[in-house]
Amino acid sequence: MRAERPDVSIVDVRMPPTNTDEGIQVALSVRREIPGLPILVLSQHVEQLYARELLADGTGAIGYLLKDRVFNADQFIDAVHRVAAGGTVMDPEVIAKLVAGNASDPLAALTTREREVLGLMAEGCSNAAIASRLHFSEGAVGKHTANIFAKLAITASDDTNRRVLAVLAYLGAS
Amino acid sequence: MRPIGEDHPGKEVPVAYVRAVGRAFALAAFGLLSWFDVLVELLTFALLCLGLVFFLGPAIEWARHRSATARVLAGRWCGVEVETPYLPEPLEPERERDGWYRDGNTLYKRAFWIRWSRRLTWVMEDPAAQREFGWQLVYPLVTLLLPVFALLSGPMALRGYGHWTRWWIGRRPGAVAKIGALRWVHRRLDSLGHQLGIFALSLVLTAFAAWPVALLLVAPPTAAPVVRWSRDIANTLRREIGSWTGVRIPTPYLPPPPLPTPRPDGLFQVGKQLYEEPWWPMQLSRTRWVLFDRATWRDVLAALVLPLGTALLALPTAVLTFGGFLGLIDLWIWRPIMATWDVTWPWFSIVGLPEPSDTTDALVLTPLALAAFILGLVPTTFLAKQAARFARLLLGPTEASRLAQRVERLKQTRTDVTVAQAAELRRIERDLHDGIQSRLVAMGMKLGAVEALVDNDPAAAKKLAAELRSASAEALTELRVLIRGIHPPVLSERGLLDAVRAIALDSPLKAEVTGSLPGRVEEPVEACAYFAVSELLGNAAKHGSRRATIDVSFEDDLLRVEVTDDGPGGANPARGSGLRGIEHRLGGFDGRLTLTSPIGGPTRVTVEVPCQMHPGLRPGPGASPPGTPEEGDPAPSSQKTSTSSETA
Numbered sequence: 046m047r048a049e050r051p052d053v054s055i056v057d058v059r060m061p062p063t064n065t066d067e068g069i070q071v072a073l074s075v076r077r078e079i080p081g082l083p084i085l086v087l088s089q090h091v092e093q094l095y096a097r098e099l100l101a102d103g104t105g106a107i108g109y110l111l112k113d114r115v116f117n118a119d120q121f122i123d124a125v126h127r128v129a130a131g132g133t134v135m136d137p138e139v140i141a142k143l144v145a146g147n148a149s150d151p152l153a154a155l156t157t158r159e160r161e162v163l164g165l166m167a168e169g170c171s172n173a174a175i176a177s178r179l180h181f182s183e184g185a186v187g188k189h190t191a192n193i194f195a196k197l198a199i200t201a202s203d204d205t206n207r208r209v210l211a212v213l214a215y216l217g218a219s
Numbered sequence: 220m221r222p223i224g225e226d227h228p229g230k231e232v233p234v235a236y237v238r239a240v241g242r243a244f245a246l247a248a249f250g251l252l253s254w255f256d257v258l259v260e261l262l263t264f265a266l267l268c269l270g271l272v273f274f275l276g277p278a279i280e281w282a283r284h285r286s287a288t289a290r291v292l293a294g295r296w297c298g299v300e301v302e303t304p305y306l307p308e309p310l311e312p313e314r315e316r317d318g319w320y321r322d323g324n325t326l327y328k329r330a331f332w333i334r335w336s337r338r339l340t341w342v343m344e345d346p347a348a349q350r351e352f353g354w355q356l357v358y359p360l361v362t363l364l365l366p367v368f369a370l371l372s373g374p375m376a377l378r379g380y381g382h383w384t385r386w387w388i389g390r391r392p393g394a395v396a397k398i399g400a401l402r403w404v405h406r407r408l409d410s411l412g413h414q415l416g417i418f419a420l421s422l423v424l425t426a427f428a429a430w431p432v433a434l435l436l437v438a439p440p441t442a443a444p445v446v447r448w449s450r451d452i453a454n455t456l457r458r459e460i461g462s463w464t465g466v467r468i469p470t471p472y473l474p475p476p477p478l479p480t481p482r483p484d485g486l487f488q489v490g491k492q493l494y495e496e497p498w499w500p501m502q503l504s505r506t507r508w509v510l511f512d513r514a515t516w517r518d519v520l521a522a523l524v525l526p527l528g529t530a531l532l533a534l535p536t537a538v539l540t541f542g543g544f545l546g547l548i549d550l551w552i553w554r555p556i557m558a559t560w561d562v563t564w565p566w567f568s569i570v571g572l573p574e575p576s577d578t579t580d581a582l583v584l585t586p587l588a589l590a591a592f593i594l595g596l597v598p599t600t601f602l603a604k605q606a607a608r609f610a611r612l613l614l615g616p617t618e619a620s621r622l623a624q625r626v627e628r629l630k631q632t633r634t635d636v637t638v639a640q641a642a643e644l645r646r647i648e649r650d651l652h653d654g655i656q657s658r659l660v661a662m663g664m665k666l667g668a669v670e671a672l673v674d675n676d677p678a679a680a681k682k683l684a685a686e687l688r689s690a691s692a693e694a695l696t697e698l699r700v701l702i703r704g705i706h707p708p709v710l711s712e713r714g715l716l717d718a719v720r721a722i723a724l725d726s727p728l729k730a731e732v733t734g735s736l737p738g739r740v741e742e743p744v745e746a747c748a749y750f751a752v753s754e755l756l757g758n759a760a761k762h763g764s765r766r767a768t769i770d771v772s773f774e775d776d777l778l779r780v781e782v783t784d785d786g787p788g789g790a791n792p793a794r795g796s797g798l799r800g801i802e803h804r805l806g807g808f809d810g811r812l813t814l815t816s817p818i819g820g821p822t823r824v825t826v827e828v829p830c831q832m833h834p835g836l837r838p839g840p841g842a843s844p845p846g847t848p849e850e851g852d853p854a855p856s857s858q859k860t861s862t863s864s865e866t867a
C-alpha cells in the first residue's frame with residue numbers, strides 16, 4: 046500500500062497470519078504514515094470500538110462497512126467513490142446502535158425526521174446524498190441540518206468528515 | 220338444757236348431716252370459682268402477650284408523632300433544626316414468582332407477618348427508639364421547668380431547650396467514643412470478653428462431648444445424630460471465634476456419604492448382607508462416616524484440652540483486670556459506705572497489701588489498683604488471638620479433610636459446568652434450527668421460483684430476487700447476533716479489555732472502563748469474564764443505573780473485574796438467575812463473585828478468577844485509547860488507560 050498508493054483500498058478486518066484484527070491494524074498504521082490514504086474496511090460484524098479507532102485521526106477518507114452492504118451494488122459503489130474522494134462512510138448499523146443507545150434526553154428534542162437526518166449525517170452522507178436517500182429537497186435537508194446543529198449545539202459544518210466526527214462526539218459524550 | 224340430739228341420736232344426724240352436705244356443696248361451688256380465677260389469669264396473660272405482640276409496635280410508632288412534633292417545634296420556635304434519627308424504614312416483603320413471600324428460609328402465604336415482624340424489629344431495635352423512651356420520661360419535667368428559665372433569660376432558654384432536644388432525640392453520628400484512650404479501653408474490654416467467651420463455649424463443648432463418645436463406644440448405629448448435634452456446638456465455637464478474633468476456622472468434617480444406591484435387582488448391599496430397605500445401609504454408612512472421620516475425635520480432644528488452654532490464657536488478664544477494678548470500687552465506693560457501719564472488707568489483704576484505713580491510704584493504693592487494671596487489659600487482644608489459634612490447631616481442618624472437601628467441590632462444579640455446556644449447545648442448536656435454517660430454506664424456495672420465472676416473467680423474477688437479497692441480509696444479521704452470544708468476535712480479535720470497552724460503548728449506560736492487562740488471558744476465562752460483564756451491565760441498566768465503572772486488573776495470578784454502578788442498590792441477596800448463572804460458570808474456573816449492594820448506595824460486583832497470562836499470544840493493542848493525538852507505539856504498555864465515551 047505504501048508503495049502503490051492506490052486510490053482506494055478495500056480491506057477485510059480478519060486477515061492472516063493471526064486472523065484477528067489485522068485489517069484494522071494495517072489501516073491504522075498505514076494512515077499514520079500517509080494520513081488521508083483512502084481505505085474502506087469491510088467486516089462481518091461492526092464494532093463501535095473499531096469505528097472510533099478508525100475515525101480517531103480525523104483525516105477523513107475512511108470507511109467502515111458490513112460486508113452485507115455489498116449486496117446493494119449501487120450503494121456500495123457510491124461508498125467506494127465517497128471514500129476515494131476523501132469522505133467518510135460509516136455503516137448504518139453502528140450509527141443506529143449509537144442513536145438508539147442515546148434515545149433518552151439528548152435526542153428527545155429532535156423530531157423523527159431530524160433524527161433520521163442525524164443518522165445519515167453520522168454515516169458520512171453529504172446533503173445531496175441525504176436528500177436523495179430520504180426523498181427530500183436539498184433545501185429541506187439544509188434546514189434540518191441547521192436545526193440539528195442548533196438544537197444539539199454543535200458547530201455547523203458542511204464538511205462531511207467534520208460532521209461525522211462532531212455527531213459521533215456528541216452521541217458518544219452524552 | 221341438753222342439746223336436742225343427745226337423747227334422740229337419730230335426730231342429731233340429720234341437722235349436722237344437712238349442714239355438712241350444704242357446706243360441702245357450697246365449698247364445691249366455691250372451688251369451681253377458682254377455675255374461673257385461673258381463666259381470668261390466663262386471659263389477662265393472653266391479653267398481655269397479645270398486647271406485647273400486636274400493640275406495642277404500633278403504640279411506639281404512634282408515640283413517634285409526638286417526638287416528631289417536638290423536633291419541628293424545636294426547629295420553628297427555638298431555631299435549632301433537629302433531624303429525625305431513625306434508621307430507614309424496612310423494605311416491603313417481595314413477592315416471589317410463585318406467589319409466596321419469602322423471609323429468610325420460611326415461605327409465607329401472606330405478606331402480613333413479614334411486614335409486621337420487620338416493623339416491630341425496626342421500631343424496637345433502633346437505638347434512637349431507646350433514647351426516645353428516656354426522652355419521653357424526662358421531657359415533661361424539663362418542659363415544666365422551661366417557663367421558669369424563659370422568664371429569666373428569654374429566647375436563650377428556648378435555644379438551650381432546642382439544643383437539648385437535638386442532643387437527645389436528634390441524629391447521633393456514632394456511639395463509638397472519639398477519645399483514643401476510651402476507645403483503647405473499650406477494645407481491650409471487648410477482647411477480655413472474647414477470651415472469657417471462648418473459655419465458656421469450650422466448657423459447653425466439654426459438657427456435651429461425653430455423650431457422642433459414650434454412644435460411639437456402646438451403640439454406634441445410634442451415634443450419628445448425636446455426633447451431629449455436638450458438631451453444631453463445635454461449629455458455633457468456630458464461628459464465634461472467627462467473628463470475635465478474626466481467626467477463621469473452616470469446618471474440618473468430611474462431606475456426608477451419598478445415599479445408598481441399589482443393585483440392579485433392587486436390593487441394597489452392605490458387605491456380604493443384602494437389604495430390601497435402604498434405611499439400615501444408610502445408618503451403617505453414616506455411622507462409618509462419623510466414626511472414621513478424624514475430625515470427630517479431634518473434637519473430643521478439643522473438648523478435653525481447650526478449656527484448660529483457654530483458661531490458662533484468660534486467667535492472668537481476668538484476674539488482674541477484675542482485681543484492679545474491684546480494688547478501685549473497694550477504695551472509693553465500698554469503703555466510704557461501709558465506714559459508717561464500721562465494717563471493713565479485707566480485699567487488699569488477699570493480695571498481701573496493707574488495708575487502707577483512711578483517705579490517704581486509699582490515695583496511695585489507687586494507682587496500684589489502676590495499674591493492675593491497665594496491666595490486665597494490655598495483653599487481652601493478643602491473648603485472645605492466641606487462644607483462637609490454639610483452638611484452630613484442634614478444631615481446624617487437616618490436609619486430608621481439606622482435600623476431601625475440595626474433591627466434593629470439584630465434583631459439584633464439574634456437574635455445573637457440564638450441565639451449563641449442554642444447555643448452551645442445545646440453545647445454539649435451537650437458534651440455528653429456528654432462525655437460520657428456516658430462513659435458508661425459504662430462500663432456497665424463492666430461488667427455485669426465480670429460476671422458474673426468469674424466462675416467462677422477468678419483472679416478477681427481478682422483484683423476487685430483490686426480496687431474496689434482503690432476506691439474506693436479515694439472515695446474516697441473525698447469524699451475527701447468534702455468534703455474538705456464543706463467542707463475540709471482538710473478544711477473539713482483541714482480547715478481554717477491548718471487548719469490555721466494546722460492551723461499554725454499546726451499553727445504554729454511561730460506562731467507563733479502567734485498568735489494564737499485561738497480556739492475554741486464557742480464552743475460556745476471557746469468555747467467562749466477558750459474559751459476566753455483559754450480564755452485570757445489563758442488570759445495572761435494568762435496575763435504573765445511569766453510570767457504571769468497569770475496572771479490569773490482573774495481580775498475583777488473579778484476574779479481577781469490578782463493575783460498580785450508581786443504581787438504587789439493595790440487590791436481592793437471594794440473587795437473580797443471571798448472577799447465579801455467572802457464579803456457576805465461575806465455579807468451573809474456581810472463580811468467585813462478591814456482591815456489595817447497600818440500600819441507596821452504589822452496587823459493586825467483583826468477579827475474581829485465578830488464571831495465567833499467555834505471553835505467546837499477541838496482547839490486544841489497548842495501549843492508546845482512540846482519540847489521543849499522540850500515536851503511541853503499537854507495543855502495549857501497562858500504563859493505566861481509561862476509555863471514557865468521548866472521541867477526539
